[in-house]
Ligand SMILES: Cc1cc2nc3c(=O)[nH]c(=O)nc-3n(C[C@H](O)[C@H](O)[C@H](O)COP(=O)(O)O)c2cc1C
């Protein structure tokens with residue numbers, strides 16, 4: 277397997293079969309893995325196979341899936357639950373949506389396999405209501421699987437019952453956090469609670485609950501079919517298999533890719549992704565969404581896996597990759613993610629609720645050119661406190677974009693503070709419009725188009741922009757035929 | 765009535781389905797037929813894949829070309845949506861990107877009818893689990 281950079285495991289059927297036709301899934305060996313588990317393997321064998329495969333959770337944390345199943349299987353209860361986390365809240369991420377839209381049966385089959393392994397007869401998919409197509413296709417898939425006897429009672433005549441229902445979320449990022457997700461499914465407020473107890477002990481309705489991500493599940497039938505020893509040959513020492521990424525931002529080939537763990541960022545961005553749009557210069561890539569950090573030029577040759585990304589100051593996250601070019605201001609990038617976190621914080625604990633708001637205010641000040649060097653120290657200190665004292669993963673990771681941009685692009689922060697300049701030219705408040713007197717012929721076109729009357733000058737003489745009045749709308753630049761107006 | 769009661773039932777159903785599919789795929793069986801798949805994930809549909817699918821079905825029928833047109837999920841090429849895959853009997857499937865109605869027409873007239881090349885082919889760039 278060396279000819280191509282990509283291997284499609286989780287995306288095996290995505291874009292290949294008609295997701296609304298179970299027969300196409302069956303023709304591609306669908307539900308054969310469930311059959312193999314029920315007829316040839318004990319639940320312990322299944323757990324062992326998943327453990328041996330080295331599969332780690334694709335929802336962000338990278339927890340070993342086999343171990344999670346083992347813990348859930350050992351907890352005794354009259355009822356256990358298998359939950360599929362399809363909340364997918366990161367901005368720019370659409371891996372899970374694509375898998376559910378393209379191959380819903382793979383997720384259902386995997387949930388049933390998990391049910392068999394841990395001793396659960398009920399499965400729940402928690403999916404955001406903003407994914408109507410994925411919901412529609414899942415519903416069709418569940419109906420068809422029931423009709424074919426692949427979900428329901430006494431599957432394959434092996435005394436195993438399993439059925440799946442959908443639960444809808446309203447699209448809150450925090451509801452992707454597993455304790456929060458469970459509370460939301462129970463009809464309570466989507467707020468996290470302290471772990472332990474972990475869901476595997478006390479989850480949905482206080483019963484042992486195994487929560488896995490969509491992509492984690494989508495890999496399971498293939499692992500059973502091809503064997504743990506096939507799967508664990510792909511990837512790096514501690515991160516096995518492949519990872520799906522959603523490439524977004526200033527990259528040519530925006531889309532979904534699936535690469536073996538250990539592929540470098542350079543291969544992903546410049547080979548598969550086709551490089552940066554408009555031939556611009558690569559500046560950074562954000563992995564891990566609002567919980568992650570930015571990786572730069574110096575990380576381009578780092579093999580991507582769970583541990584390397586953490587060592588580089590970011591994280592795998594669920595697989596969003598937002599590519600930035602020379603025109604992106606990194607202070608604004610940090611502010612963008614903080615905007616998101618402030619909006620999505622559930623407000624339960626003060627470090628996250630108040631701390632992130634204060635971080636956001638500091639960033640706002642800096643992008644307006646009103647920050648001080650003390651503010652930069654404050655940013656860092658406050659980030660560390662928020663990380664250390666927040667209740668859930670949202671607050672514990674929300675300052676990462678700030679810390680990683682401070683680490684990698686400190687000079688940009690300093691330029692905003694000391695020189696009142698935005699090197700990338702993105703921060704509007706720091707830009708000034710000038711007329712180059714030598715180029716100006718005094719045609720008055722700019723003065724006529726300026727909505728706030730900031731431009732003055734006599735006909736056939738050089739004009740002048742009053743920067744106090746100017747709102748930086750850019751109308752004058754578009755109108756000037758003599759390239760006399762510049763932004764600095 | 766459940767259709768599949770045992771693992772043997774499933775295995776048999778799979779084998780039958782695969783056999784039928786093989787006949788459809790082959791160059792010269794009585795079942796051979798052109799198969800077209802339209803990428804209909806959210807991004808495909810947002811870029812106009814539904815209209816392309818409707819056009820293909822209608823145009824192929826009008827021009828008396830027997831073909832099966834189905835929907836599929838996201839092929840991964842969001843930058844080149846809508847995307848379609850065309851498989852002629854006995855040939856490897858070919859994926860086309862940027863398929864608007866004009867392009868769809870060109871694909872029917874040139875690639876399907878006359879086996880001429882059409883621009884916009886997205887070359888295979890990944891391994892499957894079996895190769
Ligand atoms: C703020 C926050 C948001 C999360 N969002 C998601 C999500 O959208 N999808 C997901 O699968 N996991 C998400 N997680 C991780 C889950 O809590 C959980 O670890 C995961 O679903 C476990 O599945 P896995 O082991 O298969 O990765 C989120 C965690 C946090 C802290």
Ligand code: SF4
Nearest residue numbers: 623624625628668671
């Ligand atoms: S860290 Fe934020 S999101 Fe998590 S519980 Fe505290 S306030 Fe809520």
